[in-house]
Amino acid sequence: MKVLVAVKRVVDYAVKVRVTPTGVDLNNVKMSMNPFCEIAVEEAIRLKEKKVATEVVAVSIGPKQAQETLRTALAMGADRGIHIETDVRLDQDLQPLAVAKLLAKVVESEKPDFVVLGKQSIDSDAAQTGAFLAGLLNYPQATFASKLDIADKKALITRETDAGVETLESSLPLVLTADLRLNQPRYATLPNIMKAKKKPIESKPIADYGVDITPRIQTIRVAEPTARKAGITVPDVATLVEKLKNEAAVI
Amino acid sequence: MPQHSSIFSHSSILPIMFQTTLRSFSRASSRFASTLVVAEHNGETLTGGTLSAITAASKIGGDITVLVSGSNTASIAKEAAAVQGVKAVLHADAAQFDHAIAEELSSLVVTIQKGSNFSHIVAPSSNISKNFLPRVGAALDVAPFTDVLSVVDENTFQRPLYAGNAIATVTSSDSVKLLTVRPTGFEKAATTGGTGAVSAAPAAPAANLTRFVSEETSSSERPDLTAARVVVSGGRGLKSGENFALLNTLADKLKGAVGASRAAVDAGFVPNELQIGQTGKVVAPELYIAVGISGAIQHLAGMKDSKTIVAINKDAEAPIFQVADYGLVEDLFKAVPELTEKI
Numbered sequence A: 001m002k003v004l005v006a007v008k009r010v011v012d013y014a015v016k017v018r019v020t021p022t023g024v025d026l027n028n029v030k031m032s033m034n035p036f037c038e039i040a041v042e043e044a045i046r047l048k049e050k051k052v053a054t055e056v057v058a059v060s061i062g063p064k065q066a067q068e069t070l071r072t073a074l075a076m077g078a079d080r081g082i083h084i085e086t087d088v089r090l091d092q093d094l095q096p097l098a099v100a101k102l103l104a105k106v107v108e109s110e111k112p113d114f115v116v117l118g119k120q121s122i123d124s125d126a127a128q129t130g131a132f133l134a135g136l137l138n139y140p141q142a143t144f145a146s147k148l149d150i151a152d153k154k155a156l157i158t159r160e161t162d163a164g165v166e167t168l169e170s171s172l173p174l175v176l177t178a179d180l181r182l183n184q185p186r187y188a189t190l191p192n193i194m195k196a197k198k199k200p201i202e203s204k205p206i207a208d209y210g211v212d213i214t215p216r217i218q219t220i221r222v223a224e225p226t227a228r229k230a231g232i233t234v235p236d237v238a239t240l241v242e243k244l245k246n247e248a249a250v251i
Numbered sequence B: 001m002p003q004h005s006s007i008f009s010h011s012s013i014l015p016i017m018f019q020t021t022l023r024s025f026s027r028a029s030s031r032f033a034s035t036l037v038v039a040e041h042n043g044e045t046l047t048g049g050t051l052s053a054i055t056a057a058s059k060i061g062g063d064i065t066v067l068v069s070g071s072n073t074a075s076i077a078k079e080a081a082a083v084q085g086v087k088a089v090l091h092a093d094a095a096q097f098d099h100a101i102a103e104e105l106s107s108l109v110v111t112i113q114k115g116s117n118f119s120h121i122v123a124p125s126s127n128i129s130k131n132f133l134p135r136v137g138a139a140l141d142v143a144p145f146t147d148v149l150s151v152v153d154e155n156t157f158q159r160p161l162y163a164g165n166a167i168a169t170v171t172s173s174d175s176v177k178l179l180t181v182r183p184t185g186f187e188k189a190a191t192t193g194g195t196g197a198v199s200a201a202p203a204a205p206a207a208n209l210t211r212f213v214s215e216e217t218s219s220s221e222r223p224d225l226t227a228a229r230v231v232v233s234g235g236r237g238l239k240s241g242e243n244f245a246l247l248n249t250l251a252d253k254l255k256g257a258v259g260a261s262r263a264a265v266d267a268g269f270v271p272n273e274l275q276i277g278q279t280g281k282v283v284a285p286e287l288y289i290a291v292g293i294s295g296a297i298q299h300l301a302g303m304k305d306s307k308t309i310v311a312i313n314k315d316a317e318a319p320i321f322q323v324a325d326y327g328l329v330e331d332l333f334k335a336v337p338e339l340t341e342k343i
Helices: A035-049 A066-076 A096-110 A129-137 A190-196 A237-247 B003-011 B016-032 B048-060 B074-081 B095-100 B102-116 B127-140 B244-253 B262-266 B332-342
Strands: A002-007 A009-011 A031-033 A055-062 A080-085 A114-118 A141-151 A154-160 A164-171 A174-178 A201-205 A217-223 A232-234 B034-038 B063-069 B086-092 B120-124 B145-148 B150-153 B156-161 B166-172 B177-181 B197-200 B210-217 B230-234 B257-260 B287-291 B308-313 B326-329
Touching: A002 A035, A002 A066, A002 A096, A009 A066, A031 A035, A031 A066, A035 A055, A035 A066, A035 A114, A035 A174, A055 A066, A055 A096, A066 A080, A066 A190, A066 A201, A080 A096, A096 A129, A096 B127, A114 A129, A129 A141, A129 A174, A129 B102, A129 B127, A141 A164, A141 B102, A141 B127, A154 A174, A232 A237, A237 B308, A237 B326, A237 B332, B034 B048, B034 B102, B034 B127, B048 B063, B048 B120, B048 B150, B048 B177, B063 B074, B063 B102, B074 B086, B074 B197, B095 B102, B095 B127, B095 B210, B102 B127, B120 B127, B127 B177, B145 B156, B230 B244, B244 B257, B244 B332, B257 B262, B308 B332
Parallel strands: A002 A055, A002 A114, A055 A080, A080 A201, A114 A174, A141 A174, A232 B326, B034 B063, B034 B120, B063 B086, B086 B197, B120 B177, B145 B177, B230 B257, B230 B287, B287 B308, B308 B326
Antiparallel strands: A009 A031, A141 A154, A154 A164, A164 B210, A217 B166, B150 B156, B156 B166
16 A cells, blocks of 8 residues: 655744744744644554555655655655655645645555645644545545554544544545644654665656646735733732732633 | 735725725625525534624625534524524535535535535634535635634635734635634624524535544533633643643633643643644633643644633743733642632
């Protein structure tokens, strides 16, 4: 069974972003693999370790530096990488519908039995690409997955819902998006990082895919959210209760 | 760039009064808007998020139709018809739509859209809508807007990026706008005053791609987290699941709900549906009490629109104090029981 995993390069989760009227300042900011994509890669590699998968192919769309993100996936254990090269802004201008259409092209040529993505990227927070891709391919989908079992060409998926969890059964091929609780991603060890340098990454310009990537949603402007007024520190519980009763009038 | 957005881009430099005029102008032009609200329910009643989505639809303007799906939902369809502003209710009463399986629900919405050509399709932000709406988008070749915080006009919306640290004003020229809306951004529509007529939704082809097996929901006597007036939330500082009893007692006294940070969920103290933050639920209660929570960016994304924030933490340097209206630097194991007693 072949597994395709999609990874995105985003601003590191711990960075406090600086907002400009046209977007978020991405100059000299630490970038990393989107945390949900790391979980997706880990799940793909675990399938290989369980001998369910035979090959794990990682794909990323983005600038030259997206290759670093692919190298990280290769160092974690993916077998080879596909880099779709573009210079458009990944958080605003390369949007989920375009990404899903590009990934659908990759699925057409690679024919994986299982496609895994993160449930959302922490920059644009759209949470759309996986379900888009499943819809375009007319594959079953399992979003927000926290547990996966694949046996006999069938997948049993536990997914997180608003009220708890539910379990679904799907045939393969399937598109799955990973929630935080699906697994704990491993750290790439130094020998594996060295080995990853020898693994192949195939790079192709985005234009070769013949997909219209014009942004469907236009950003008029970006602003910081309204700042909260600075609060006070209270010395004890009694003062806190008094303030909540009389000043804030919330209890 | 389409004409409406160029009008709007000027409005940022115009005085408020002009903006209002412009806005009402575009409202007036919205007489062709017609919105389908995809309702969510718990098997008995509409969710609060659905009522907020109906309010969002009324801000878009035009007629509002509500879709109620699932077996044995006649009373819910009737309830939807009575909601303020609702003109019509489409009722898809079939077991195929139970459990809101994405493939089936998207097939239904696409079938309805192809027959009725709504200008907007709106659903409350939830795991259900984030699951099925992109699939509708794939069928219609339309990009949805996720987590809409406010409606500027029928084509222009505000939504958060980067865990709520940036707010983008966005528009699209797609012929139909698909939106999931943040319930905390919109008041709940009144449950009376509507004059909707209920009719059967058109039959949709079954997708039969995914089979529902089972579900596990945590039942709780406390109010729903996203609808509660008071939320008491615990983090890693609670040290164990047993210690959450302290928060339960406080929440019960305040008739509030209990939430948690990701750290508390990952440590197994509480189930994941209590998680508040970028990847969990977004709440905006009157009073949010953060206990033993440091206040990471991802947590703040889920609660910083609360009216009053209280932080109880023994680390005076914790970032949570930067957003708290009232901060108490004390050991939670001493402060929480005392607070429960004094309220």
